[in-house]
Amino acid sequence: MDYLLSENELMVKDLARKIAEERILPVRAELDEKEQFPHEIMKVLAESDLFGLIIPEEYGGFGGGCLINCLAVEEISRVCCGVATSYAASALGTYPIILFGNDGQKKKYLPELASGKKIAAFALTESTAGSDASGIRTTAARQADGYLLNGTKQWITNAGEADVYVIIAITDRQKGPRGASAFIVEKGDPGFTFGKKEKKMGIRSSTTGELIFSNCLIPADRLLRREGMGFVAAMHTLDKSRPGVGSQAVGVAQGALEEAIKYAKERVQFERPIISFQAVQHMLADMATQVEAARALVYAVARFVDSGAKDISKVSAMTKLFATDMAMKVTTDAVQVLGGHGYMRDYPVEKMMRDAKILQIYEGTNQIQRNVIGQELNKEFSRKT
Template sequence: MTFDAYRIPEEHEAIRAAVRDLCVDKVAPNAAATDEKGEFPQASFDALRAGDFHAPHIPTEYGGAGADALATAIVIEEVARACAASSLIPAVNKLGTMPLLLAGSAQLKRRYLPPVARGDAMFSYCLSEPEAGSDAAAMRTRAVRDGDGYVLDGVKRWITNAGVSEYYTVFATTDPSAGSRGISAFVVEKSDPGVGFGALEKKLGIKGSPTREVYFDGVRLPADRMIGAPGEGFRTAMRTLDHTRVTIAAQAVGIAQGALDLALEYVTQREQFGKTVATFQGIQFMLADMGMKLAAARQLTYAAAAKSERDEADLRYFGAAAKCFASDAAMQITTDAVQLLGGYGYTSDFPAERMMRDAKITQIYEGTNQIQRVVMARHLLHG
């Protein structure tokens, strides 16, 4: 009897190699300045766009690369290895467009997906509000029927790439009496009258990815901008997160890999007491734990990506598990990387401290890790 060990398909490893080469040459060199200046990494976006890695998940019928969920996760992982802020370009493009792919009309897909595939536009996702974060169903943004369209009023908070993206998937209550079943989803354009943006949030990490509030003041939307049927928005939002939590797991894996690479390079060169730091057993134990956690996080993320591609029934559990485990691992691995570099790890001369700051958000957005544990527990308790 023979047994073929699990391995990534060759075409996916070819994608990894291509993305890594591009990121080493054209993304990593921008990472420190992007963080220091807090500016959108336009040069990195241009490089990803030239390589068709800015929105690889868009199907070929809409002009995209047609990458499956695993290939998309690998792209995000490799970009995050070089620059976490830049990895939010493909990640948030998937987050913003996933509702259209899951529930949008053919007309909406034909109108909005090709510009994203070409790199002419980006797509953001507007779910959270000042008083509705983990409790997304408590949103106060309203879309009121008015003639043959809707009038949208409200505010969304913590919106990634807000102000840079041309398009926004916005969730709003269309029937306040129906709770979560009264929430609908819409496509809103940056140029729609009544759309505005708040000041840039001053953040701990991912500083090159703009985060702002988005305001809707009497925004008139034609009825055909609705994604799916009235009242199906909350279900679409949750299904979207089932798929895109995998991308956050991939981002976390990439950040952790970058930190481990840096730590390995440093400890094999740094000498103390007449020998390299890497020869000390205490250091070796730290490296072993970092590598072990990273390997486990990567395998869980890839398994979740495969389930996402097949839209399997237990995707919600695996997506939550991958996001939770990988982000916790990334936080630990980047913290250990700072420790291994000693005083140098605490300075901006080395990227370890930036990686640690960037890793923290992966434990928070697209559902805090406390929420992920609630999701997993409910799945286990309900069989």
């Protein structure tokens, strides 16, 4: 369907598709099998300027917004959700610097992130803090010459691969949620090391691991905005990035749908291609309808975000919730259409199904998304009465 994309939006979409089909498609199965981080592909994405999409032009970026980022993420996810995760996680780590960094911090970090010479990561989760962000144990103690970090972050995408990390740590435990702050940490900072690399069910070409801070002293100018802004920074970042997860879902589901249709046209049973059977046609029809509905929601919300709207938490959560539940269903159905072949690793749909599962979990589980939406509904109707 024609979504009336602008010339620049189409340009980004076409470029992302070209890279996905020519460079990612030939290696996606191997990257998944070997659990390899896609260094070569990250380099290609960097040289094509795709890491700068959301970064303002004055800092060397393309000056695009949420929608243009979604288009690139969707095209990459259509071919490999694992590569898309590594790519999109850098944007997730870049957003807090764009949204909350001062000019000095932006000048220092954004040009290198825009060029892809460096990539970023965002670190909120800990073993005791997932859905409940108040369980954060990592501390940042003010010292005369900076902040002293101690603690461990877990399940961090791009851990060890990224050069720039935005982390949330507690500066004042007495203040509850207002006691958390956001900091920029660089790979190589003394006392900052990487722990266990996780073995995952899907998105296996992305790296997920621990960040360990052991008396890690960072300069005071690494603090984003001011002390106590950590949760605000995290929430605003996630509001911006959730449509990106929605577009990952649209992409992986689109990829699975295309595989299912191709197979259904080729596979002959009872002397007819199976696409001629209504049972299969109806599955494909439902899948296609669900993908298009999710895409329409993601694009509409991304445009709303780009309009500068402030009240985006609810709709941003809706894109993530609806699109990722859709992706789980559509990729599962794609495996079903391919039958026995779909279950085999010779075909790409089982990988798509494994990859889709994480989308319902990371960047806030879909249960948490429902909480966000529910709380916003409650607030809206309290104001009205």
